[in-house]
Amino acid sequence: MTLTMFTLNAFYGLALAMNMFIIASGLNLIFGVLRVINFAHGMFYMFGAYIIFTVTKTWGAPFLVGVLASAAGLAVIALAIERLLLKNLYDKEHLMQLLFTFAIVLLMSDAAKMIWGTDQYSVGYPPGLGGAINLGFVLLPQYQLFLCVVGPLIAIAMWLLVDRTRWGRIVRAATQDREMLSALGVNVPMVYAAVFTMGSALAGIGGALAAPRVALVPGMDATIINECFIIVIIGGLGNLWGSFLGALAFGFVVQFGTVLAPNWQDVLPYLLMLAVLIVRPWGLLGRPEAGR
Amino acid sequence: MKISAIIVAAGALGAGTAFAQQPVKIGGMYPLTGGGAVYGVPAMAGHQLAIEELNAKGGILGRKIESIERDDKLNPSAASSTMKELITKDKVDIVLGGLSSAVGLAMSEVSKQEKVVYIATIPKTIQMTTDKLHKYVFRTASNTDFEGDTMSLLAGRYKLSKLCNLQLDYAYGNDLEAGIVKTLGKNAPNAKIVLTLKPKLGATDFNPFIPQVMAAGCDGVLSGLWGPHFVSWVKQAKPLGFFDKIKWISGGEIASHEIAGELKGDFPDNVISNTYELWYHAQDPSHKEFQARLAKKLNTQETPQWALLGYVGVMYAAAAMEKAKSTEADKVSAALEGLTIKTPVGPLTIDPKSHQANMGQFWGPMVKKPDRAYRMMDPVEYIQPK
Amino acid sequence: MPQRNQLIASAALVVLLALLPLAGSRYAVDLTTEVLIYALFALSLNVLIGFTGNVSFGHAAYFAIGGYTCAILLTTYRWPLAISLPAAVVLAGLVAAVVGYFCVRLTQIYFAMLTLAFAMLVWGVAFKWKEVTGGDDGFTGINLPAMLTNHVSYFYFTLAVVTVAIAALWVICHSAFGLTLVAVRENNVRTGFIGVDTRRMRWAAFTVAGSFGGLAGALFGMYHRGMYIENAFWTESAQVLIMVLLGGMYSFVGPILGAATLHLLQVFTNQYTTYWPTVLGLILLVIVMVLPDGLIGLVSRVKARWGKT
């Protein structure tokens, strides 16, 4: 591999990692606090992509407005789902929640079909980000550079929010002991609703930011949900920087793995997860859950 | 002897008139949900259009047509069950449709067991009409050999020398590659494949492949990347100036308006590809007529190409039943062999040996037009296999 | 004694099913064959989920291994069914034992994701090993013994095999082994302190589940005369998981009910609307919101959970 190729691959791996991180971080947040395995997260991602399509292409709004619309749209959808339905399920079996999110996937897939039909769509790059930057020995696409900036920004913002604010302390406490928090007078249901909304909005942003790079088609939710779970799991459940690390591992393994061993590309993410879980059963930065 | 013959004839006549009340049942199966719906939904629209037209003219053999439509879910086992259901519960006389190779082969397997004719209208895998050919399976779509042949022909015509072969890593991609390799020496003796890459089916990230193609110094790419794969590739490769130097010859119908109309200005230069049908291509009156009716049904002038495939399948079924004067599978199968019908894209004939129709495709370069926001094929050439 | 009633009811159901072909509906016979196979598939998974408390996201792998093995032995190697079918079960069980060895070191979601990873490897092998499995074209044209090519005879064959397999699973689930599995599910730590190697118990449960899953897969492949890589895909694992949850995982018969309900729902809604996902989604929602114990909870609200007979 020449230096040019290596640089390019490393860069692409990073860009992929950042795009995946943005989506997976929301899933991680929801799982970490609510302990809900949200199968609908991929569908939220798809809705994020479709919403930015409608807002920027059909209505002609600027790209940034589209991203915000995707985030807002998913926040509203998620809040409605949480307040109307999901909030009644926290005390039930985890598996019932899983069945619930699967039902949401089915309903939203048909909703998408009714709203957007089955055509495939594409979203243009935001102005000024559609080209590439020439470093002399290598060309780097601007949009991917942009993702490489946005990803860490989101990570830092989440870290500040969760680690440095009162609200964040409550959220972290909620992951530990819900009853205790409730006894302390914290409105736990509101914390849950806020976390679910925020995590889902991140899926929307992830979808919106992925939209210029990929074709928008029904079914685009299917693989993304597995990949997000892989990232969250290999990073360590509920661990923000774990997910960041997990996304980086995912990005580089998929990028370099696909170049070097194209025959394995279909199962690369799963091989990565296998390797991590066998060596570190609780993920890269995860801790074993005490007892039971 | 004579008397018994009369009795038999009378019986047959009686049965015939009783039968005349019964509609002809045509089963149609396409993916209508999930990832395959992009193609399945328009194909089903064409399927329905054909049945509406036939019914307006009195149906088949004077009997009304009853259309029974199902989602094949892009899943071979589910499709197999559904097709059995159509045969055993709904008692269909013939089944049409399918999209993916695996679904096509699964449906072909059911057709073989149940002795019901199946016309594959979209699946292209060559196996269906070679190794796994049987009496009841027919194909009115193109196939990977035809497509590969035309692609290598185009490589020769554009005097390409260093080629990169870019196929999706699954049945269609592998078969198309075989079709190209088989004919390249004959069609483009000066061309050489210097690099073969196979991204996975459903890939959305082509960054591991794009730099490799650019670094290989190819002057042309022979690609089987269809639909969303092509769109994603374009979105990721174009910022690097990928299409400035490299000529992209593609199967997989990426020259269709569904893609060009969506990508608009983002559709790259230097693309030569195919499509089954072109709404803006005035070929002959029958095509214009078809296009007008389809536009009315779908409420858009810019109709998708896939409708034609569903439409032609039904027309073939109808013609075969008329020719056989029966809906019995054995007779319909016999009638389909060598049958020629008129279609919106010209006359088609099913080869009696391979059960394959000589379905051609429109081929040509995609070019900017001053008065259009999207690219169109110009000049268009309808290439039909010999 | 309720157990006796159960036995009589089960026997009556089997007899009733055996009479089904007399009704003359080929469609009903085919549909029932499919339901029987899915019922066995769901029951096999429930050995892990309901009895051991370990959720597998990769159970389709063993279904596929069983299906492909039986198909390949029958067709490529022309082995008789009497050897091919047991061989398929054994191979599925062996692979489950190997995979299980790694998976049972983990618990909860980590366990689930590891099963998923292994299952996707199985899918990858089925996809890439084209010469043997047919790759993504599928393995079609399975060579069945002549006596099973008729749909009625295949139905009886399936009914017999599934009945025996379900009876075997019933015995296993209600054995000392089964009761100890429930103890592992209810309290893993405590079970260690009564002298049980809980990891080995879970490993054994994993292997049992895989073996019976393989049997279901073998029956499935022969029924369709084809195995496809989609049968090993994670969506298939999700589907059987939903069957179990839908029916009720803490009951032995729950998964049978879930399998029948989900499969028939999918078949029937597909006949009426292409918006079958909405119909299915709404039904699932109702079940989740109103029937937390799955369908079996509706059938026997009065009955207490596993533990009281």
Next chain:
Amino acid sequence: MSDVLQTMLKIGGLWKSFAGFVATRDVSFELKAGEIHAVIGPNGAGKTTFFNLITGHLRPDKGSVAFEGRDLVGLPPQRIVRLGIARSFQRINIYPRLSVFENVQVALIAHEGQQWNLFRPGRSLHREGTRELLELVGLAAEATETAGELSYGKQKQLELAIALASQPRLLLLDEPTAGMSPQETSETIASVRDIVKARGLTLLFTEHDMSVVFGIAERISVLHHGEMIASGAPDAVRNDPEVKRVYLGNNAHG
């Protein structure tokens, strides 16, 4: 089976720390067969950790644990149980969704190594033995109830029955009367002592209630901040100045 004067459990130089916090500091300890031995100490003294180290729930950083001359370090709980050490837990640790009867039954199945029997119906096994054990701890009337619905005191009794089902020679009870009323406490203690003596068991237990401790313990050991500061006969411990200072002094009058 074992001589009354024989050492049953011998612990030497045991250390355990969690992320820098030392929970067990160089603890050495001996337990004679047949004795009733209490481990006391204020909350957080490391009593439960000490039990967990003996029963294999935790692995010591350093030190040795020998049961009847056999090294236990590194053995998983299930192996240690099989050697003859059973325990109860400070926080209720039963099978809340199984019936009371099944709670004990499954422990008997495990004790007999029948968990690998795939054919014998589990519920038909050890019915007699289960009934006897339930009677022994006074739960015969509640046999068919769901364990999780029992009163707290009765759940504690059930724990005892589960522990006894393993037919241990050494019984470790972690706060067997925690959360019980004085009435329940005295009943429980009386029954525990009867059972232990009748079956010739050795008992090691932790306890908060000093009247219980001094009522039945033949020997007492005192843990403080993970260190074993005293060990001996009740009177000797009662009068130990160090114990008085750090523990009894604070608690008895506080």
